[in-house]
Amino acid sequence: MAVIQHTEEDVKLLARLMRAEAEGDGQLGMLMVGNTGVNRGIADCLDFTDINTVRRMVFQSPGGFEATQKGIFTSGRDSRIYVLPEE
Numbered sequence: 001m002a003v004i005q006h007t008e009e010d011v012k013l014l015a016r017l018m019r020a021e022a023e024g025d026g027q028l029g030m031l032m033v034g035n036t037g038v039n040r041g042i043a044d045c046l047d048f049t050d051i052n053t054v055r056r057m058v059f060q061s062p063g064g065f066e067a068t069q070k071g072i073f074t075s076g077r078d079s080r081i082y083v084l085p086e087e
Contacts, residue, residue, distance in 0.1 A: 004041040010054035017058050020067035033065070 006014075014037055022029035040048045040057050051057045059068055067073045 003038055004054070006054055013058055014054055017065060017067060017073065020073045021065050037065075 014034060017037065018030040018033045021033045025032075037054070037057050040051050040060070041054065043051070047063060048060075051060055058065070058073075061069065065073075
């Protein structure tokens with residue numbers, strides 16, 4: 001069951017963000033980044049009024065994720081992302 005509407009490309013984009021933002025923090029750190037992103041997508045507050053898609057959440061500015069603000073997200077590192085199938 002999806003919490004927010006998304007496409008396959010949105011899932012890949014979120015996975016790239018999770019890796020860029022928290023790769024050094026392991027799986028738990030990356031999961032926390034993903035949870036934060038989803039929470040921004042469903043939040044009903046002034047800080048996230050225009051965050052109604054995964055793409056807008058990933059590239060939110062100002063106040064977005066550091067990886068997209070500082071170019072880590074698009075640094076040309078190995079961009080292969082492996083998304084496990086849903087159980």
